[in-house]
Amino acid sequence: MTDAGKDGRQLLIVEDDEAFARTLKRSFERRGYLVQVAHSPEEMEVHLHAFRPGYAVVDLKLGSASGLACVQALRASDAAMRIVVLTGFASIATAVEAIKLGASYYLAKPSNTDDIEAAFDRTDGNAETPVGDRQSSIKTVEWEHIHQVLVETDFNISETARRLGMHRRTLARKLEKRQIR
Incomplete structure (x- = not known):
């Protein structure tokens, strides 16, 4: 075995942005992880037949597919796997669903290797986390609702x-402003 992964740290990155996946892969390899990359849920399934990662980083939106299905499949393959979900727009709806499906942690992009590795190590909640007294704006409430329906429809824009x-083009314009990834 090479030096990478010698302490059993094997990582699967499920990310459709090839440049970002390549950057994450190199960064984690420098930290001693044995890393494989999948760019789709189908590629992830292929990797899981021969590779048994203890860690996974999953993008929430994988082209037209949902990373939530990947989280569920990864958890089914190994209940002890530490799974971190990354997304360009963090919403309460997807955070809740990701955790319910087995993610260990949920991070908003941009996140770096330090953030992700720290998230792997977090096993307990923090009761000292400050609870803000700021109320949600109408735009935030609207976006949370849109994102909840997106999750329910597995990111099918028309549905x-x-x-x-809402007209499909109106929704598409709203989504372009928020750049879900």
């Missing part, structure tokens, strides 16, 4: 627009 009673 989400239909359920929201």
Whole structure:
């Protein structure tokens, strides 16, 4: 075995942005991880047949697929796996779903290797986390609702627009402003 992964730290990165995945891979390899990368849920399944990672980093949105399905499959393959979900827009709805499906932690992009590795080590909640007294704005509430429906429809834009009673192009414009990744 090479030096990478010698202490059993094997990582699977599930990320459709190839440049970002390559950067994460190199960074984790420098830290001693044995790393494999999948760019889709199908590639992830192929990797899981021969590779048994103890850690995974999963992008929430993988092209037209949802990273939440990947979280569920990874948890089913190894209940002890430490899974961190990354997303360009963190929402309460997807954070809750990711944790319910087995993610260990949920981070908003941009996140670096230090953030992700620290998230792998977090096993307990923090009761000292400050509870803000700031109320949600109407735009935040609207976005949370849109994102909840996106999750429910597995990120199907047409179906989400239909359920929201919104024109598909209007929804697409709103999504472009927020850049879900």
